[in-house]
Every structure is written in structure tokens, then in C-alpha cells.
Amino acid sequence: MTVPVELRDVSRSYAMGPEQEIRALHRITISVRPGSAVAITGPSGSGKSTLLHVIGAMDVSDEGSVRVGDVDVTNLKGAEQADYRRSIGFVFQKFHLLPALTIVDNVVAPLLPFRTSFDKWSRASELLAAVGLEDRADSLPARLSGGQQQRVAIARALINDPALLLADEPTGNLDSETGTEIMDLLLRLRTEHGMTFLIATHDPVVASRCERIVRLKDGEVVDDVDIESGVHYDEVLGRIAGLGPGA
Numbered sequence: 001m002t003v004p005v006e007l008r009d010v011s012r013s014y015a016m017g018p019e020q021e022i023r024a025l026h027r028i029t030i031s032v033r034p035g036s037a038v039a040i041t042g043p044s045g046s047g048k049s050t051l052l053h054v055i056g057a058m059d060v061s062d063e064g065s066v067r068v069g070d071v072d073v074t075n076l077k078g079a080e081q082a083d084y085r086r087s088i089g090f091v092f093q094k095f096h097l098l099p100a101l102t103i104v105d106n107v108v109a110p111l112l113p114f115r116t117s118f119d120k121w122s123r124a125s126e127l128l129a130a131v132g133l134e135d136r137a138d139s140l141p142a143r144l145s146g147g148q149q150q151r152v153a154i155a156r157a158l159i160n161d162p163a164l165l166l167a168d169e170p171t172g173n174l175d176s177e178t179g180t181e182i183m184d185l186l187l188r189l190r191t192e193h194g195m196t197f198l199i200a201t202h203d204p205v206v207a208s209r210c211e212r213i214v215r216l217k218d219g220e221v222v223d224d225v226d227i228e229s230g231v232h233y234d235e236v237l238g239r240i241a242g243l244g245p246g247a
């Protein structure tokens with residue numbers, strides 16, 4: 001099952017003292033096709049994280065509407081909001097693994113308090129195999145490299161079989177080779193699980209792997225480019241030359 005993501009005129013400001021506001025997002029309208037991979041890019045402070053947080057109901061917009069499949073994310077309250085959040089996969093720049101728990105326990109952790117219709121432990125094992133870490137299930141996170149820890153975080157994000165995967169700078173703490181491996185993994189899992197995939201990234205190489213690149217500046221969409229398959233990577237980089245930090 002995969003879902004479209006529809007944003008209409010979404011704005012989000014933060015108060016900075018009594019008189020001043022920061023416009024983190026300003027009238028963002030984006031439609032994301034079910035199952036597509038979209039990079040959200042733009043300089044630091046342009047609103048990438050805020051956008052993902054609003055889509056994932058980790059933050060609320062002040063205006064506009066956010067729909068993910070049948071869910072009107074803008075108007076969720078209480079238990080419905082918690083259920084919605086749990087139905088989404090989220091991967092962060094910092095892996096946020098629980099240091100005292102083993103790898104497999106970290107993967108199961110989001111579901112531990114809940115009764116499920118499936119065996120969470122066998123699903124966790126399958127996901128660890130899918131990210132290439134089946135032999136590390138009983139290790140502690142500190143024994144793993146950064147790239148391996150991010151793989152665990154990705155397995156954890158998929159434990160609830162999300163239709164939407166949101167990733168905020170998932171390669172930001174990794175060297176470029178490891179970052180490429182993580183991006184390969186995210187794109188493969190996206191296809192295998194039929195997820196819609198939104199990734200915030202500063203990195204034009206990472207962005208160029210997606211099917212579409214949306215560039216933000218000062219909370220507004222300033223570029224929205226489709227990358228058709230088969231286009232050479234250098235050409236993509238040329239087209240999005242302005243996508244790096246400070247652009």
C-alpha cells in the first residue's frame with residue numbers, strides 16, 4: 001500500500017519574541033505521487049526539516065492542509081495523531097538508537113508497548129536481514145559503525161510497515177561512500193515496500209538519485225524539477241548546480 005502526499009498552502013511560523021516571527025514555511029503547495037522518491041533540498045534554515053515534521057505530524061502548520069492518503073493530517077488530535085505518527089517511518093541524521101538496548105530490541109522498540117497482528121520479533125529479524133545486519137542482532141549500538149547504526153534506524157523505521165518514509169538528512173553524519181550505500185538501501189526498500197519517500201538533503205549527489213527535486217528557500221518552493229530515469233547523473237548535477245549549501 002502506498003500513499004499520495006498533498007500539501008496546499010501550508011505555512012508555519014515560529015514566534016521569536018513578542019514582535020518578530022520566523023517564516024519557516026510559506027504557502028507550500030506540493031503533490032507527491034504515491035510511491036515516488038522526492039528530495040527536499042535547499043540551504044540551512046530553508047524549512048526542509050519543518051516540512052517533514054509537518055507531514056509527519058511532529059509539528060503543526062498554522063495554515064493550509066496536509067493530506068497523506070486518506071488522512072487529513074492537519075486536523076488530527078490525540079490518539080488519532082499518535083496512530084498516524086506510528087504509521088509513518090522516520091529516519092534522522094542522528095541515528096537516535098537507545099544505547100542500552102541491543103540492535104534487535106532497538107528495531108522492535110516502537111512496537112514494544114503494543115499488541116500486533118504479526119510477530120514483531122520475526123519482522124525485526126527480516127528487516128535486519130534486509131539491511132544486512134542479521135548477524136548483529138544481539139550487539140549494542142556502540143559496537144556498530146555510523147553506517148551500520150543508520151541501517152538499524154532504517155529497519156526500526158520500517159517495523160510498522162509504513163506507506164510513507166520520511167528521512168531528514170539521513171546521510172549527513174556519514175562519509176560519502178557510506179552515504180551512497182545508505183541511499184541505495186533507502187531506494188531499494190522504498191521500491192520493495194512500495195513506500196512514498198521524501199528525503200531532506202543538502203547533498204546534490206543524494207538529491208540527484210530521486211525522481212524529483214523540490215528546492216526550498218526561506219520557506220518557499222523555488223524549484224521543482226522532475227528527474228526522468230536514464231538521465232545521466234552529471235546532467236542531473238548540472239541542472240541542479242544551484243542546490244548545494246548556500247544556494
Ligand SMILES: Nc1ncnc2c1ncn2[C@@H]1O[C@H](COP(=O)(O)OP(=O)(O)OP(=O)(O)O)[C@@H](O)[C@H]1O
Nearest residue numbers: 014022023024042043044045046047048049050051
Ligand atoms: N522549534 C523552532 N522554534 C523556532 N524556530 C524554529 C524552530 N524550528 C525551526 N525554526 C526556524 O525555522 C526555519 C526553518 O528551519 P528548518 O529546521 O526547517 O530548516 P532546515 O532547512 O531543515 O535547515 P538545516 O539544513 O540546517 O537542517 C529556521 O529559520 C529555523 O531557525
Ligand SMILES: [Mg+2]
Nearest residue numbers: 048049050168
Ligand atoms: Mg533540517
